[in-house]
Amino acid sequence: MNYFEEIRRQAAATPDKEICGFLHLTPDCLTLNAVAKRNRALQPQLQFEISTEDYLEAVMAGTLFGHYHSHVGEDDEQPSAGDMAQFPAINLPALIYSVSTDRFSLWRPAQMVRTLHNRWFVEGIQDCAQLVMDWFQQENKVKFPFFPRPREMWSKGLVAFRPYLTRLGFVNVDKPEPGDMVVMSVNCPNNQANHVGVLQKDGLLLHHLFGQMSVRQTYSAEWQTRTVCGMRHL
DSSP: OOHHHHHHHHHHHSTTSOOEEEEEEOTTSSSEEEEEEOOOOSSTTTOOOOOHHHHHHHHHTTOEEEEEEEEOTTOOSSOOHHHHHHHHHHOSOEEEEETTTTEEEEEOOHHHHHOOSSOOOBTTTBSHHHHHHHHHHHHHOOOOOOOOOOHHHHTTOSTTTHHHHHHTTEEEESSOOTTSEEEEOSSOGGGOOOEEEEEOTTSEEEEOOTTSOOEEEEOOHHHHHHEEEEEEEO
16 A cells, blocks of 8 residues: 555544644665654644654654644645644645545745755655656646555556646657657556656756665656656746
8 A cells, every 4th residue: 555545544434523644764765664653733634733742752763754634524635724834834745635625735945846856756745747847837837736646556657647637738849859858658558658757958858766865867868768758848
């Protein structure tokens, strides 16, 4: 069970109260575990609160990456005013799951969003799709909604990603040019597209492979051979 499914499972167990917990890196540092903590808020149907003791214990574990909580009732997955008042102080990525919409949102510290080169990989939060989405938001003001990207999604290609691209005005092009998204197939059965990057003005490819740091590297013959198509934002 991936951590998105685990958060859904926890929220379903108490749909009238906000759940909360910490996101810890797994031993291989590639994905996350959702570790539930008691919601100590006086009105848990409206907000969440994690004790100082639980927070310090999570920090001392040495694997703390972020935190999560749910929204209940008619609240959607977007951060509330109360969330936004405390997130910058905590300064860790935050996942929010809405029971009513069955969707997630992701808040990250500004520096994490701005840094495109030399990002370390974390499944579903810092991967090739997130890198591309952050680049287009910074360069073209294209805002993507967040959607879960567990490891098994990529074995099916870009099926889950394409609807967002179409909705946001991306169209297929045969040969990508600088500023285009590059859609590639990397060790995927039947050469399905399962990896994305952005072709830069200097001819370098910005992308983020599984388990590696994000890089800018030459868009070499090897990567051109792996390219399925380009996608251009109109």
